[in-house]
Amino acid sequence: MASILRERDKERDAHKHTEAADMFRALLSDMVRHPDATWREVKKALRRDTRWQACEALSRDEKAAIFDDHLKTLIGKSKEMFHRLLDETDGIGLDITWHQARRLIRDDPRYKRFSSSEKKREREFNAWLEGRLDRARQELRRLLDECKFITHETGRRYEESETVRRDLTSALAKDRRYLVFEPLPAQRDRIILDYLRECEAKGPPPPPTASEPGKRK
Known part of the structure; x- marks a missing residue:
């Protein structure tokens, strides 16, 4: 009991x-x-x-x-709100500084609601911008993955021929994932060149039957 x-x-x-x-x-x-x-x-x-x-x-x-x-x-929740403010504000590109961005967002109530500390706002802006840059780099590489005309030979031709560079640029420039890097052309060129060199290092794809020995006649 x-x-x-x-x-x-x-x-x-x-x-x-x-x-x-x-x-x-x-x-x-x-x-x-x-x-x-x-x-x-x-x-x-x-x-x-x-x-x-x-x-x-x-x-x-x-x-x-x-x-x-x-x-x-x-x-x-406060960070999500602040990030939405930055995402929704026109004129914030990949190369923008905090002082430039601040002028664009300081009249929005979410700017003050996020924090009373200017240092915290700037720190969070820098974290957001770095995240945005990372996503932009990944999206540009996905765009290159989607370009079926890029082969293991494209890198060499790209470096040797102005025509090849112009044709590739013309094709990529139709996509926003390429255009978003307009403020950072050197970084964009580096991503593209690194990708092409990776393709070259991998070499040509194996023949269709190379991975299916059981189907060979």
Whole structure:
């Protein structure tokens, strides 16, 4: 009988603990909405809310941990919002600087909502731009993969013949994945040349039957 009562007490305590955690998360959702908030700053305001008393089942460390999780969620959403702002703003190319971009976005409410720190804005912009550059490089390589006329011999011809370079450029220039590199032509040329050299190093593709010995006659 005693063991049954102890088990019930454990279940009741666990239920109270879960309720307290849910209540504390709701309190944070209502009271802490900015990703720049710190635990030390918000504790005073949280204590003034009547729901704080309902969270007594939580230890100080547990409350701090739940706050950290809440802040991570806010930061993630804030970054997504800031990245959307940058994605949607006309005039932001691959070569733009933070000071140039700042002039284009500073009047948008999302600019201030992201952070009150100029350094954080600039740091996040740089991270976004590097990610955009990485995606652009990958997309350009996918475009080259799609060009069936590129063979292991194209690289040598590309370096030797102005006509081949002009023809290849003309074909690629019909695609936005090539055009997005207009501000960075040297980097684009390097990606193309590296790709062509990789194709040359691989050599010609094997004959159709080379990988299917069982089908040879």
